[in-house]
Amino acid sequence: MFAAYLAVTLLASVTNGFAAVANLVGHDYPRSQADKMGLPHSTMRPFGVLLALGALGLLAGFAVPVLGALAAGGLVLYFLVAFGAHLRARDYHFGGWAMFFSLAVAALALNLSYHG
Incomplete structure (x- = not known):
């Protein structure tokens, strides 16, 4: 169980x-996604900060399990909101979203099942 928890996290x-x-850093791909969603480019940095905090929180969860669970839960919420934004913009290409969302859900499930 620990190997799965470690690998997925x-x-x-x-x-x-x-x-x-x-x-x-303002890479072209997030900018093009913002354009599709009708979001200003100024939202890319706050989204980047949220993703960075989620990534760091997942790592911190190895030392403090509740932080990992909270970070994974936050990422699940982040990607649910992103799903809504894609639906609102009528962008039905969900491949990338599905990968990120599935990893966040799996990290949350494995954290909760491993740490009880």
Whole structure:
């Protein structure tokens, strides 16, 4: 059980960390997604900060399990809101979203099941 918890949490942390960096440095992909959603580019930095905090919180969860659970729960909420934004913009390409959302849900489930 610990191996699954470790692997999924590390994978979720790394992927969200990369997404955070992409948002923070102003990479083209997050900008194009903001354009599709009708969001101003100024929202990319706060989204990057939220993703970075989620990634760091997942890692902190190895030392303080409640922080990991809270971070994973926050990421689940973040991606549910993102799903709503995609639906509102009538963008039905959910491949990337599904990967990030699934990792956040799996990290939350494994944290809760491993730590009881």
